[in-house]
Amino acid sequence: MKYFFCIIVVLGLLQHSEAQVYSTSSGTIKFFSKTTAENIDATNNQVKAALDAKTGNIEFAVSVNSFLFKKALMQKHFQENYMETIKFPKSTFIGSITDNTAVNYGKDGTYPVSVKGKLTMHGVNREVTIPGKVSISSKKALLSADFNVLLEEYKIKVPANNASQIAKSIKVSVDCSLQKK
Amino acid sequence: MSSIKLRILFIFTAVLSPAFLSAQQDSGFSLLGDEPAESSKVENTFKTTRVINLQSLELTDAGVMDVKINHRFGAVGLGSYEAFGLDNASVRIGAEYGIVPNLAVNIGRSSLGRMVDAGLKYRLMHQTSDNARPLSLLIYGGAARTALTMMGSEFVYTAQLIAGRKETDRFSWQIAPSLLSGGTGQVIAMGVGFREKITPRTTFNAEYIPVFSRPEGRGNTGFYNSFSVGLDVETGGHVFQLHFTNSAGMAEPQFIAQTNGSWMSRGFRFGFNISRVFTVVNPDKFR
Numbered sequence: 001m002k003y004f005f006c007i008i009v010v011l012g013l014l015q016h017s018e019a020q021v022y023s024t025s026s027g028t029i030k031f032f033s034k035t036t037a038e039n040i041d042a043t044n045n046q047v048k049a050a051l052d053a054k055t056g057n058i059e060f061a062v063s064v065n066s067f068l069f070k071k072a073l074m075q076k077h078f079q080e081n082y083m084e085t086i087k088f089p090k091s092t093f094i095g096s097i098t099d100n101t102a103v104n105y106g107k108d109g110t111y112p113v114s115v116k117g118k119l120t121m122h123g124v125n126r127e128v129t130i131p132g133k134v135s136i137s138s139k140k141a142l143l144s145a146d147f148n149v150l151l152e153e154y155k156i157k158v159p160a161n162n163a164s165q166i167a168k169s170i171k172v173s174v175d176c177s178l179q180k181k
Numbered sequence: 182m183s184s185i186k187l188r189i190l191f192i193f194t195a196v197l198s199p200a201f202l203s204a205q206q207d208s209g210f211s212l213l214g215d216e217p218a219e220s221s222k223v224e225n226t227f228k229t230t231r232v233i234n235l236q237s238l239e240l241t242d243a244g245v246m247d248v249k250i251n252h253r254f255g256a257v258g259l260g261s262y263e264a265f266g267l268d269n270a271s272v273r274i275g276a277e278y279g280i281v282p283n284l285a286v287n288i289g290r291s292s293l294g295r296m297v298d299a300g301l302k303y304r305l306m307h308q309t310s311d312n313a314r315p316l317s318l319l320i321y322g323g324a325a326r327t328a329l330t331m332m333g334s335e336f337v338y339t340a341q342l343i344a345g346r347k348e349t350d351r352f353s354w355q356i357a358p359s360l361l362s363g364g365t366g367q368v369i370a371m372g373v374g375f376r377e378k379i380t381p382r383t384t385f386n387a388e389y390i391p392v393f394s395r396p397e398g399r400g401n402t403g404f405y406n407s408f409s410v411g412l413d414v415e416t417g418g419h420v421f422q423l424h425f426t427n428s429a430g431m432a433e434p435q436f437i438a439q440t441n442g443s444w445m446s447r448g449f450r451f452g453f454n455i456s457r458v459f460t461v462v463n464p465d466k467f468r
Contacts (some may be wrong), residue, residue, distance in 0.1 A: 021212060050212035059212045065221045068468065071460045072242035073418060080225040081381050086350045089219070089310075094209050159382070161416055 018055035020105065020180070022141040027176025029062060031149075033167040040074065040166065042067040049176045051134075051141055056100025057126075058115055058143070060093040060174075082156050083122055091121040103134050110135040115145070124154045132174070139180040147171045220311035226347040228413040229420040229456045230277060230285075230302075232374035232388045234428055234436040235257050238317045238355050240304050241285040244462030247277040249289070249429045251454045253422070258447030268449050273431040282467050287323075290431075291432050298325035298432040300339065308346055319343040326434045337363040338436040341372075351378035359390070361438050366396030368438040384413045386422070390437055405448075407440040422454040 027047035031038040045068075062072040064085045069075040079085045095117010097103065103111040116129045132145030148169045151158060158166045227237040230247065241247045255269030263269065275289025275298075283304040290297050300323025308317040323339040338361065345355025357372035374388035390407040412425020427442035427449045428435065442448030 023212070048213055052212055057212060059210050061210070061213055063219050063221075065219075068464070070465070072245055072464050073458050073460075075464075076224050081430075084350075085221075086310075089221075092209065100227055165417070 007181045021050055022053065022178035022180050023050040024048070024176055024178045027060075027143075027174070027178075029060075029175075030173045031067075032171040032173075034171070035165055035167050036177035038165045040069070042069045042075070042078070044068070047174075047176055049143065049178060051143065051178055053103075053105040053141075056103075058093070058095055058097060058117065060176075062091045064089060064091055068147055082158075083154070087120075091119075093117055093119050096130075097134070105141070108137050119149075121149070122156050124153045126153060141178045141180075143176045143178060144174060146171065148172070192311045200345040205271040216309065220309050220313060223308040223310055223317070223347050226317060226345070227310070227386075228351045228384055228415050229377055229422065229454075230373075231378065231422070231454065231456075232355070232386055233409040233411050233422060233454075234407065234431060235357055235372045235374050235388045235390065236319070236321045236341060236343055237374065238319060238343055238347075238353070240283065240302055240319065241277040241287075241363055242464070243279040243282045243467040244460065244464055245279050246461050248457050248459070249273070249275045249277065250419055251275070251452070253293075253426065253429050253452035254450050255432065256442055256448050258449075266436070271429050271431075277302075278461070288396075289432065291430060291435070293430045293435060295328035295431050296325055296430070296435065297328070298323055298434075300324065300433075316344055316346050317423050323433055323444060325434050327455060328457075335364050337338050337361055337438075339433040339437075341433075343419060345374075352376070357390075359433075361434055364434070365398060367394070368392060368396070369394040371439050379412075382415045386411050386413055386424070390440075392438065395438065403441060404438065405440050405443050407436045408444060418458055420445055420454075422456070424454075425449050426452055 026045060026049045027049045028043065028045050030043045032042060044066045045130060046060055046063060046066045050059045064083045065079055078089050095115050098114045098116050103113060111134045113134050114129060114131055119126050119128045130145050130147045135142040149172055150169050227239045230239045230260045232242055251273040253271045255263055255266030257265045259266050271293040273289050273291040275287060275288040277285050279285045285302045285430055288299040291387050300321055302319060302321045306314050306316060306318040308314055321341040321343060324336050326336050341357050343355055343357045347353040354375040357368045359372055361368040370390050370392045372388060372390040376384045376386045378384050385453045387410045392406055395401050405427060407428045409426035411422055414421045427444050428440040430436050430439060
């Protein structure tokens with residue numbers, strides 16, 4: 001009887017946590033590197049993202065090989081020399097909206113939020129806080145954010161030869177439209 | 182009895198719960214869940230489209246032009262009077278262009294034999310990271326013609342299968358069974374090549390092209406199997422290939438069938454290839 005009760009409680013918890021999840025597997029993340037010598041940008045349209053409206057928990061997963069460049073060689077160098085995708089195929093973010101109560105998921109509108117969590121890239125784990133926006137419209141939640149990533153902090157090395165072409169700080173822009181399950 | 186049971190339960194929980202926790206930390210996701218590893222095409226098997234002389238498993242990308250300027254100096258055995266070969270040079274200027282994904286065309290002109298060569302290279306299979314396709318497989322078909330009429334000005338055709346694999350991040354290998362036809366007859370050879378990464382941007386390369394069958398006759402004697410070793414150095418849009426080789430020529434009929442230098446008698450020479458790529462058409466057009 002006791003066990004039965006436990007199972008009920010566990011099942012109840014599981015169901016509870018899956019109640020209000022928004023998700024997508026075709027979100028967009030772009031990045032820009034701006035230097036006087038060269039501007040580089042790449043786009044990934046296969047970003048997986050999920051948001052739990054109840055808890056404010058947020059997750060992103062990106063296959064690094066899916067970033068597309070305007071030059072094929074750049075894409076190869078990005079994979080091989082900088083992100084080392086053979087060793088680190090995925091970048092992830094796991095965190096939560098710090099002020100989730102400020103978002104009214106039931107009412108259409110745009111809500112500025114702050115998201116705190118762990119950004120994992122190139123095998124490096126870092127605690128970050130990123131300002132962003134949650135836009136609610138009918139059954140969709142649009143997540144957008146712009147932030148900067150310092151290559152040095154993620155142990156991405158740029159050889160002296162290429163230092164003038166690749167910015168030390170890369171601008172990342174997130175744009176994911178999540179559907180309610 | 183019951184206290185023992187409790188103790189066992191306690192130990193179990195104590196032992197298992199940290200394992201359980203760490204397992205959860207590994208997966209990390211509670212919303213996205215764990216997905217099977219994605220499969221992608223294996224890129225960067227070699228730094229450029231040649232191992233040294235031999236066609237490699239790489240193919241010029243669609244819309245990209247790869248200009249190649251290749252030099253071979255004279256044999257080191259010529260001695261100090263000829264600056265160990267540096268006074269002589271043979272040149273091939275060529276270009277490759279990716280017409281569509283998996284198909285590229287190339288053309289080149291060599292000073293040695295005043296030879297013009299052209300060819301098509303097609304990728305049949307691209308190695309994938311999940312090993313569903315364990316190999317990369319390409320075919321190369323080329324034709325070359327020398328302008329020196331004394332040596333005969335017939336076309337020599339090359340048919341080549343290039344098969345191989347990127348084994349690790351650092352090590353890639355390939356074989357290239359080759360058939361040359363025309364001129365004085367048929368030549369059958371088997372190219373083998375590999376690369377080993379030394380640093381992220383530098384690799385050590387070697388290739389050997391033993392000839393198994395060549396036509397009889399005076400014009401077909403005194404040739405050796407081509408053997409080359411060297412380094413690939415990548416700097417942004419350029420790849421520099423620096424090497425020692427016993428082949429003076431850089432077109433297929435020349436280095437596969439007519440290598441006349443011997444490593445044993447200092448017939449090898451220093452040489453370099455410079456490869457520079459230009460994006461002609463935005464890759465979005467081919468996606």
